[in-house]
Amino acid sequence: MISFVKRINVDVLKYNACIENSNQSRMYAYSWYLDIVADNWAVLVLNDYEAVMPIPFNKKYFIKYSTQPYFCQQLGLFSRGIISNDLQKEMLNHIPFKFLKVSLSLNSDNLLLSEETRRKNYTLKLSKQYVETQKCFSKGRKHAVKVGEKAGLKLGIITIDKLIEIQNKNYNYKIPEVTLINLTKTILQKNKGEILGVFKEDKLLGGGFFISDKTRIIYLYSAFNEEGRKLQAASFLISNVIKKNENSNLILDFEGGNMPNIGKFYRSFGAEEEIYSTFNKAFL
Structure with a gap:
């Protein structure tokens, strides 16, 4: 049986246990994470939390619509067992009609939907020594890292x-700052991430916010100034994170790549393409 459970009625212990022990586990889906990044959320629950599908949503003029929150690339279906095509289809069909519009990104371990809904992410396994991983860097990326080192x-x-x-000061788009600040505070309190800055002597050139769980290090957010871009601070930062986590069972999740230039940058580290789908539906 599949039930629609409001946030207030979620059994947090059972829900988070399902996320943690699922084959598709992602930090984005934990209750405490969704409490920060989503204005509202509920969850579809199979039986006694055997499988769950969180549904973040917003309200506008008494209209409810479900959409992917900031800092939350992949959600979808999480299950302790194998996800069949029938189960995934049934869960998606149970999204209530009261959400007049739905646009939700599933995780890459869910079954893919139609070709036009597919999006790209890039990941890099950190199981080898850094020197071995670096051999897969493109010629240009190796040069960029050396620029930063020199x-x-x-x-x-x-x-x-x-x-x-x-x-x-350096970008033309805005981010939800309060959400990012609150998320950072909680992540650091839980010892599940770090914020690394890149310095030229005492001058900060930029940096990145990395979050991590038992399987993934996610490059969640970054910003660099003009001098940082000139001195290849991003390449220097990422190469050092790879080096720091060499010979581990972790995956570096670049959390992006659908834009061609961004994808090319991540591929230059030897990262592999990871495909996930976005489920879209309108009840208008």
């Missing part, structure tokens, strides 16, 4: 407000 770049722990300041 410039004497260094890494250090920073606060998220420093990156947000760089974001606001």
Whole structure:
């Protein structure tokens, strides 16, 4: 039996246990994570939390619509067992009609939907020594890393407000700052991530916010200034994260790549394409 459960009625212990023990586990789906990034959310539950599908949603003029929150690339169906095509289809069909519009990204371990709904992500296995992984870097990426090294770049722990300041000065798009600040605070309290800055002497050039669980390190957010881009600070940062986590069972999740230039950048580290689908439906 599949039930639609409001957030207030979710058995958090059972729900989070299903996420943690599922074959599709992603940090995005934990209750505490969704409480931060989603304005509202509910969940479809199979029997006694054998499988779950979180449904984040917004309200506007008494109209409810489900959409993917910021800092939450993949959700979808999470199950302790094998997900059959019938189960996935049945769960998607149980999304209530009260959500007049639905646009939700499933996770890459869910069954793929139609070709036009598919999106690209890039991941890199960190199971080898750094020197072996680096052999798969493109010629240009190897050069970029050396540019940063020759410039004497260094890494250090920073606060998220420093990156947000760089974001606001150097990028033309805005992010939900309060959400990012709250998410960072909780992630750091749970010891599930770090914010790394790239420095040229004492000057901060930019950096990245990485979150991690038992299987993935996710490159969740980054920002660099003009000098940082010139000195290849992003390449320097990512190569050092790869080096720090060499010989592990972790995967570096670049959390992006659908845009051609971004995909090309991630592929230059030897990253592999990961495909996930977005489920879209309108009841208008």
